[in-house]
Amino acid sequence: MFGNLDFDVIRRALPYLFYEGMTFTLTLTGLAALGGLVFGTALALMRLSGFKILGRIAGVYVDFMRSLPLVLVIFWFYFLVPYIGQWVTGASRPISVGAFASSLITFIMFEAAYFSEIMRAGIQSISRGQPAAANALGLTYAQTMRYVVLPQAFRNMLPVLITQTIVLFQDTSLVYVLSITDFLGAASKVAQRDGRLVEMYLFAAVVYFTISCIASFGVRRLQARIAIIR
């Protein structure tokens, strides 16, 4: 069956696949993870704050995001953002937002829901004596979070955060619904153009698999190291 496969098509497409496709995929993954972490940490702090209303708002947001299929959010967001932008800025026409900006915002908002749950667990894993000691030294709430609680929560949760980022890395391929040229999109374009579907999708699978595997392996090494530090 593999007799008439042409793997040379992959070699010829490599620059395009990686310079364009993978660069986009990695940029989106990195920025979305960063933004999701920041926004998610803010959500976690809202939920853990003493203010009931803030906690409620964050809770509803997280539950809402987690009950929607990501593809749908990407799709809707792309069509809705121009109108939301128009409404917010009061412009006379829908604001044009590029596909990259739109998908980045979507991923940040979506990932924030997941990262917030991870950070919440991380913050709760810190014993109450730690913030008490920080407060006793005169650190304010914000300083206590910034210098004492969050660094420890982040460190304790790093393996889980990276694992979630691996999932995110794979999920970014869903931007195909916006016909964006991410890694999978690039592979798919070459596949269609050259009529080499099997070769290209096989290769894409191998690449996703390899990168995810290496990252997972890194996580396991990291977990072992953190266990020793504690």
Added chain:
Amino acid sequence: MIEISHVNKWYTPSFQVLTDCTTSVTKGEVVVVCGPSGSGKSTLIKCVNALEPFQSGDISVDGTKVNDPKTNLPKLRSRVGMVFQHFELFPHLKIIDNLCLAQQKVLDRSRDKAMAKGMQLLERVGLKEQAQKYPANLSGGQQQRVAIARALAMDPIVMLFDEPTSALDPEMVSEVLDVMVDLAHEGMTMMVVTHEMGFARKVANRVIFMDRGEIVEDAAKEDFFGKPRSDRAQKFLSKILSH
């Protein structure tokens, strides 16, 4: 220095943890607080720097009312050193950074100044060589000495200790108590929750005995060890001294 008057605290409406507690610690005085487990000693000492709120009564430290909503609590707390039963060093920071963090962020000291102060205090508690290590690499006794140094780095006007030696292996108790005795001899104002009666005999001016949220006995050291007035205190003393 510390004025506690008629403090009442409830954890839940049906559970009163402190009942009409009134006492004071004057400048340079060392006051030991003892009592059975669950009697509210930790709660009382945490009320002094407002780590725990209370519902009625007043506490003031150096003339500043702790329970006044207008009080700048971080500022007040930065002048009240506190040492915890479980040390509570920040595990993600090196020893020297544990000492520098609050100096830099709260007192706005420069890094150099904070380091100099930190090293000086580490030397004082005999741990200068450990400055670049992490807390997890130190023994319990060493960690507690670091915790004391960390509190002293803020130049506190009073020090609070909450059972500083009860989480330690027996052979490490004395290295921590020695540091505390030195502090007392230097004239530091101290409020110490402890069952170390040897420490109390050596440096305490007064001993407070608490039971079920009440201050049952508040007496000069000589009177307390001579003959406690209450049955409860007598029973408690005979129990812990027989150990």
